[in-house]
Amino acid sequence: MKIKRSMVLVSNDPQSIEKGAEKVFARLSEEIKAFKLEDEISLSMVSDIGRNDASPLVIVYPEATIYGPVNPDDVHFLVEEHLYKGRVATKLQAPTKDVSGKIAWLSNRSGTVPAEQRIVLERAGVINPDSIEDYIIHDGYQALGKVLTEMKPVEVIALLKDSGLKGRGGAGFPLGMKWGFVAAAQGDKKYIICNADESEPGTFKDRLILEGDPHSIIEAMAIAAYSVGADEGYIYIRGEYTIAQARLLNAIMQAKEMGFLGENVFGSEFSFDLHVHGGAGAYICGEETALIESIEGKRGEPRPRPPYPTTNGLWDKPTLVNNVETLANVPPIIRNGAAWFKSFGTPSSPGTKVYTILGNVNATGLIEVNMGITLREVIAIYGKGMKNGVALKLAQTGGSSGSIIPANLQDVPMDYDSYLKAGVAMGSGALLICSDETCVVDLAKVLINFFRFESCGKCNPCRIGNQRAFQILTNISEGLGTMKDLEDLQSMSKWLYEMSNCGLGQTAGSPLKDILTHFRDEVEAHINLKECPAGVCPMSGSATTF
Amino acid sequence: MTVNTKDSKDMVKTVDLIIDEFHAKKEELIPILMKVSQELGHISTPALEQISERMHIPQSQVYSVASFYRLIYTKSTGRHVIKFCESAPCHVAGGREVWNAIQKELKVKPGETSADGKWTLTTTSCLGVCAVGPVMMVDEDIYGNLRPDQLTDILGKYE
Numbered sequence: 001m002k003i004k005r006s007m008v009l010v011s012n013d014p015q016s017i018e019k020g021a022e023k024v025f026a027r028l029s030e031e032i033k034a035f036k037l038e039d040e041i042s043l044s045m046v047s048d049i050g051r052n053d054a055s056p057l058v059i060v061y062p063e064a065t066i067y068g069p070v071n072p073d074d075v076h077f078l079v080e081e082h083l084y085k086g087r088v089a090t091k092l093q094a095p096t097k098d099v100s101g102k103i104a105w106l107s108n109r110s111g112t113v114p115a116e117q118r119i120v121l122e123r124a125g126v127i128n129p130d131s132i133e134d135y136i137i138h139d140g141y142q143a144l145g146k147v148l149t150e151m152k153p154v155e156v157i158a159l160l161k162d163s164g165l166k167g168r169g170g171a172g173f174p175l176g177m178k179w180g181f182v183a184a185a186q187g188d189k190k191y192i193i194c195n196a197d198e199s200e201p202g203t204f205k206d207r208l209i210l211e212g213d214p215h216s217i218i219e220a221m222a223i224a225a226y227s228v229g230a231d232e233g234y235i236y237i238r239g240e241y242t243i244a245q246a247r248l249l250n251a252i253m254q255a256k257e258m259g260f261l262g263e264n265v266f267g268s269e270f271s272f273d274l275h276v277h278g279g280a281g282a283y284i285c286g287e288e289t290a291l292i293e294s295i296e297g298k299r300g301e302p303r304p305r306p307p308y309p310t311t312n313g314l315w316d317k318p319t320l321v322n323n324v325e326t327l328a329n330v331p332p333i334i335r336n337g338a339a340w341f342k343s344f345g346t347p348s349s350p351g352t353k354v355y356t357i358l359g360n361v362n363a364t365g366l367i368e369v370n371m372g373i374t375l376r377e378v379i380a381i382y383g384k385g386m387k388n389g390v391a392l393k394l395a396q397t398g399g400s401s402g403s404i405i406p407a408n409l410q411d412v413p414m415d416y417d418s419y420l421k422a423g424v425a426m427g428s429g430a431l432l433i434c435s436d437e438t439c440v441v442d443l444a445k446v447l448i449n450f451f452r453f454e455s456c457g458k459c460n461p462c463r464i465g466n467q468r469a470f471q472i473l474t475n476i477s478e479g480l481g482t483m484k485d486l487e488d489l490q491s492m493s494k495w496l497y498e499m500s501n502c503g504l505g506q507t508a509g510s511p512l513k514d515i516l517t518h519f520r521d522e523v524e525a526h527i528n529l530k531e532c533p534a535g536v537c538p539m540s541g542s543a544t545t546f
Numbered sequence: 547m548t549v550n551t552k553d554s555k556d557m558v559k560t561v562d563l564i565i566d567e568f569h570a571k572k573e574e575l576i577p578i579l580m581k582v583s584q585e586l587g588h589i590s591t592p593a594l595e596q597i598s599e600r601m602h603i604p605q606s607q608v609y610s611v612a613s614f615y616r617l618i619y620t621k622s623t624g625r626h627v628i629k630f631c632e633s634a635p636c637h638v639a640g641g642r643e644v645w646n647a648i649q650k651e652l653k654v655k656p657g658e659t660s661a662d663g664k665w666t667l668t669t670t671s672c673l674g675v676c677a678v679g680p681v682m683m684v685d686e687d688i689y690g691n692l693r694p695d696q697l698t699d700i701l702g703k704y705e
Contacts, residue, residue: 201633280576297575443634
């Protein structure tokens with residue numbers, strides 16, 4: 001893959017087109033060729049970037065310089081100054097106005113691939129994942145060496161606390177604090193587990209890290225083991241991820257041969273043994289205590305907490321469980337320091353986040369960007385706008401256990417604090433973008449059906465609640481709903497949250513709560529008008545048997 | 547998908563070898579069940595009894611673990627297994643239409659096996675290839691960007 005140095009975007013919302021965006025685009029294309037820059041610079045159109053005060057806009061990444069309004073006659077000067085000579089053509093810059101949340105803030109970003117900030121995916125796709133040599137050439141195992149030769153375990157934990165890194169699995173728990181708990185736990189035997197049971201619908205970030213850069217996880221786990229006093233670790237990986245499993249096994253073998261794993265790593269007192277444990281197909285095993293039960297050879301049913309795995313985990317020993325993406329952040333932080341890490345993202349949520357963009361957008365895929373980007377920016381810049389120019393109706397963030405958020409929340413910066421304040425779950429980083437062809441009842445039905453299917457059945461609220469909620473939603477979608485059903489759904493979402501034992505049941509009620517909060521009119525139309533406004537639900541009037 | 551053509555003596559031997567491979571350790575029950583299911587097509591009653599006996603785990607417990615996990619089959623399956631992703635990202639990208647079409651085409655209901663023993667139709671949650679949804683797996687092959695009109699061609703490839 002050729003790496004582009006810059007990305008140039010031209011706005012193509014109706015207003016920009018009216019003002020000549022297409023001519024600007026054509027001129028840019030000519031000028032870029034005239035300066036022989038076509039191999040280094042990508043050029044694309046982008047819809048709705050939330051600034052129609054200065055359209056048509058031309059935005060240059062990675063600097064995120066915004067020019068506007070741009071005339072076709074300005075283009076030659078712009079290309080010569082900015083793209084050829086490398087300095088900002090200040091006289092063409094758009095007036096400063098913070099309309100779309102954080103576009104101004106994006107100017108801090110830099111990176112090899114235009115407009116992305118890659119930390120955990122830095123090497124994915126760049127190095128050969130089956131070669132430990134390639135990993136080492138690209139700074140690999142440097143952090144482990146530094147930790148084992150220069151740092152005490154408490155210093156590593158202090159550094160991570162200082163970095164502000166939070167768990168990327170969904171809950172956002174501060175990493176340094178968790179490591180501190182396990183380090184402080186009493187016991188002569190401790191375990192490290194990497195949770196690679198990525199099953200959240202719409203999420204495949206961990207798979208790409210494991211397939212593209214398996215050694216980074218091994219290195220991070222060895223650092224974790226040293227810091228908390230463990231000597232044995234497991235990578236619990238989804239049974240369906242066969243390529244990632246094979247690459248990890250190969251990487252572990254190479255690391256053992258090189259002496260990065262096994263007895264007396266780097267000639268120190270530290271020894272560490274690592275196993276790969278394949279899952280057998282159960283969403284619930286992504287819950288850390290269910291995962292531990294599964295490693296022990298049992299049904300993956302979550303344990304009551306407390307006690308937490310940090311004191312009573314695998315085989316009842318203190319156990320550290322971390323997500324793949326979280327761990328992948330550790331070696332870069334050790335190499336570059338806490339201050340470096342804090343220069344990315346927002347003050348409350350430093351660093352980057354990997355998102356998967358899905359649904360009704362022109363470009364689906366995976367990106368790693370600074371914390372704090374807004375949904376509007378993700379859709380406009382990386383999703384290349386909505387498919388067929390339709391309007392955004394809602395987005396479903398964080399996989400099934402996340403939130404359904406209406407279009408009017410698309411300017412909330414995506415970081416842990418801002419989302420918490422807006423009552424939205426960040427979850428795993430899956431962003432399912434839905435147009436107005438999506439029916440909220442139908443969407444909730446799919447999500448609840450998922451939970452109904454994946455509930456382990458151990459506790460009643462989740463086992464019975466999801467089944468009952470699915471029946472009610474099905475009835476509504478057939479035109480058989482009553483207003484009383486809405487009250488029932490509301491209380492069910494509350495009970496699921498309050499009474500379930502684990503995270504699965506607790507979040508299963510979110511879709512119910514979200515559709516009633518944000519899209520109540522649409523749900524009521526199914527009941528009162530016997531009509532599905534989006535034209536998706538069958539509304540056949542016949543009852544379904546369960 | 548492995549077709550179950552082994553006679554009972556062979557099956558006993560196969561199960562024994564798999565248990566040996568994992569040193570009959572209780573914590574390796576799940577990998578053992580996975581492998582037996584892969585090799586024999588599903589966990590048959592004799593296989594269940596054998597695993598229970600050799601590993602000193604009650605049959606009820608072995609069955610409860612086997613039936614919990616999706617990749618361990620406790621019922622025999624058709625010659626080909628279709629796993630259709632029914633997660634939200636595929637659903638929104640047109641999965642619903644494909645799912646209806648597939649049931650019509652094969653005349654099989656979800657979770658069931660066709661009368662001629664050719665197809666077993668199941669749903670699966672996310673396969674992690676959502677960027678090309680809707681997605682389905684036929685045996686080990688993954689098909690993405692599915693449209694209803696492609697089904698006849700795709701399914702026609704399987705004997």
